[in-house]
Amino acid sequence: MKTLILGGVRSGKSRLAERLARESGRPVTYIATATAGDAEMSERIAAHRARRPVDWAVIETPLALAATLHAHARADGCLIVDCLTLWLTNLLLANDEQALARERQALLDTLAVLPGDILLVGNETGMGIVPLGELTRRYCDAAGWLHQDIAACCDRVLLTVAGLPLALKGELP
Amino acid sequence: MKTLILGGVRSGKSRLAERLARESGRPVTYIATATAGDAEMSERIAAHRARRPVDWAVIETPLALAATLHAHARADGCLIVDCLTLWLTNLLLANDEQALARERQALLDTLAVLPGDILLVGNETGMGIVPLGELTRRYCDAAGWLHQDIAACCDRVLLTVAGLPLALKGELP
Amino acid sequence: MKTLILGGVRSGKSRLAERLARESGRPVTYIATATAGDAEMSERIAAHRARRPVDWAVIETPLALAATLHAHARADGCLIVDCLTLWLTNLLLANDEQALARERQALLDTLAVLPGDILLVGNETGMGIVPLGELTRRYCDAAGWLHQDIAACCDRVLLTVAGLPLALKGELP
Numbered sequence: 001m002k003t004l005i006l007g008g009v010r011s012g013k014s015r016l017a018e019r020l021a022r023e024s025g026r027p028v029t030y031i032a033t034a035t036a037g038d039a040e041m042s043e044r045i046a047a048h049r050a051r052r053p054v055d056w057a058v059i060e061t062p063l064a065l066a067a068t069l070h071a072h073a074r075a076d077g078c079l080i081v082d083c084l085t086l087w088l089t090n091l092l093l094a095n096d097e098q099a100l101a102r103e104r105q106a107l108l109d110t111l112a113v114l115p116g117d118i119l120l121v122g123n124e125t126g127m128g129i130v131p132l133g134e135l136t137r138r139y140c141d142a143a144g145w146l147h148q149d150i151a152a153c154c155d156r157v158l159l160t161v162a163g164l165p166l167a168l169k170g171e172l173p
Numbered sequence: 174m175k176t177l178i179l180g181g182v183r184s185g186k187s188r189l190a191e192r193l194a195r196e197s198g199r200p201v202t203y204i205a206t207a208t209a210g211d212a213e214m215s216e217r218i219a220a221h222r223a224r225r226p227v228d229w230a231v232i233e234t235p236l237a238l239a240a241t242l243h244a245h246a247r248a249d250g251c252l253i254v255d256c257l258t259l260w261l262t263n264l265l266l267a268n269d270e271q272a273l274a275r276e277r278q279a280l281l282d283t284l285a286v287l288p289g290d291i292l293l294v295g296n297e298t299g300m301g302i303v304p305l306g307e308l309t310r311r312y313c314d315a316a317g318w319l320h321q322d323i324a325a326c327c328d329r330v331l332l333t334v335a336g337l338p339l340a341l342k343g344e345l346p
Numbered sequence: 347m348k349t350l351i352l353g354g355v356r357s358g359k360s361r362l363a364e365r366l367a368r369e370s371g372r373p374v375t376y377i378a379t380a381t382a383g384d385a386e387m388s389e390r391i392a393a394h395r396a397r398r399p400v401d402w403a404v405i406e407t408p409l410a411l412a413a414t415l416h417a418h419a420r421a422d423g424c425l426i427v428d429c430l431t432l433w434l435t436n437l438l439l440a441n442d443e444q445a446l447a448r449e450r451q452a453l454l455d456t457l458a459v460l461p462g463d464i465l466l467v468g469n470e471t472g473m474g475i476v477p478l479g480e481l482t483r484r485y486c487d488a489a490g491w492l493h494q495d496i497a498a499c500c501d502r503v504l505l506t507v508a509g510l511p512l513a514l515k516g517e518l519p
Contacts, residue, residue: 004335006334006335007472008300008470008471008472008473008474008490009472009476009486009487009490010472010486010487010489010490010491010493010494011472011473011490011494012490012494040483124181124334124335124473125181125301125473125474125475125476126180126181126182126183126184126473126474127181127184127297127298127299127300127301127354127473127474128181128298128299128300128301128302128303128471128473128474128475129298129301129303129304129309129312129313129474130182130298130474130475131304131475131477136475137213139475140182140183140475141182141183143183144181144182144183144184144185144335145183147183147334147335147336148183148184148185148335148336150335151335151336151337152336157335157337159334159339161352161470161493161505161514162350162352162470162490162493162494162496162497162503162514163493163494163497163498164497164503164514164515166339166505166512166514168334168335168337168339169337177508179507179508181473297354297507297508298354298474299353299354299355299356299357300354300357300470300471300472300473300474301354301471301472301473301474301475301476302471302474302476302477302482302485302486303355303471304477310386313355313356314355314356316356317354317355317356317357317358317508318356320356320507320508320509321356321357321358321508321509323508324508324509324510325509330508330510332507332512339512341507341508341510341512342510
């Protein structure tokens with residue numbers, strides 16, 4: 001089962017992914033795309049980490065997401081990717097259009113054939129005013145398109161608001 | 174049947190409107206409210222255009238939306254308006270309060286009596302932080318009120334997220 | 347019955363709260379957290395006020411929300427809090443971390459035991475790009491966490507879009 005969980009800032013999307021992973025009863029591998037670039041991000045990462053069971057494997061993957069998923073997916077396992085939009089931001093900041101297109105396509109191709117439970121977390125950032133700035137606009141476009149493409153190949157898509165999930169595709173957990 | 178389709182940036186709202194128009198089996202008239210003010214917008218318009226069937230009539234209407242709808246609605250036809258929020262922005266930028274109020278009321282009056290299938294697309298921009306700037310705040314207020322008023326006179330209101338529709342009013346297509 | 351109503355700018359969240367209060371048939375106390383700091387806010391407050399029945403009691407409470415709720419809740423009454431996010435902003439601007447933590451906890455503790463109908467209105471601001479600025483980021487985090495905690499102790503949570511409610515928890519009204 002592949003599940004995409006979208007949600008705004010502090011909407012409970014990571015918590016929901018972690019709950020679904022625990023409830024799967026499977027061994028969990030947590031793929032973190034964040035890199036501790038500043039103090040605020042370090043704190044956020046530490047807070048996420050403190051919440052996770054100690055027996056979860058954690059892999060930090062800022063860019064090569066498809067390769068990491070391919071290497072770690074198992075028919076009886078559960079993978080969490082938290083989150084897609086940070087991975088996309090890392091690729092945009094790397095400023096290499098070809099690498100972005102290649103990694104993006106590799107992710108979609110890999111997702112289509114991965115065994116086991118996969119939980120993908122993404123920030124929903126498309127329902128506000130888009131601020132000025134070329135990078136922000138590129139990000140908004142790229143994130144919207146990515147979420148559409150990932151949603152199309154997931155069995156279940158959920159939107160979290162105030163910690164509560166809405167089902168966009170498939171059934172509520 | 175009148176349908177309002179709201180959604181964030183790159184959420185698949187235009188695609189959904191175009192799919193519903195194709196599936197209606199009716200002759201389609203596409204009313205574009207965008208004007209190619211800069212290179213980025215020209216590209217966006219070209220991308221939208223490349224996606225549409227060649228037998229669709231296309232009418233560019235930055236301001237006089239009610240008159241265009243009135244002139245082109247037919248009992249056996251299907252109209253797409255893409256999008257309401259650009260039309261509203263065009264009116265706000267024209268900086269004529271009376272024209273804005275008049276065109277807005279004309280749209281609501283016209284919608285109430287139009288024959289045929291009408292698909293109206295709007296940007297949902299109200300669920301983020303409202304940036305500073307008087308025009309942006311006026312836009313956010315005006316867009317929210319407009320969507321409420323249009324929703325009240327539509328049979329069906331859908332919100333797209335990641336390419337997937339949620340039904341706010343009426344049934345999912 | 348405790349109801350949390352979230353929604354974006356001009357999404358109809360206050361109107362929905364006011365409709366549910368009227369339909370309750372109970373005496374209504376309206377708790378306003380806004381303070382008329384500038385002309386725009388004064389206008390918004392006046393517009394809200396003009397819409398409300400004259401027999402509703404109105405109490406302005408920018409900070410001490412838990413105490414006000416505690417003092418005014420009655421088993422046969424209906425309280426509206428409009429809105430949580432302005433109250434949170436008032437606390438953040440007061441720049442006293444301990445007062446914020448204390449008032450926040452007092453609200454959650456009080457809500458758990460309040461009698462009667464309680465309608466809480468909050469701005470959903472988490473689904474756009476988070477603008478730069480430390481206060482804005484703190485606000486977004488605090489609002490998201492607050493909404494999650496309030497939602498957990500409400501019987502019903504609704505999200506309004508274009509004046510139409512989606513049920514996140516419990517039944518649609």
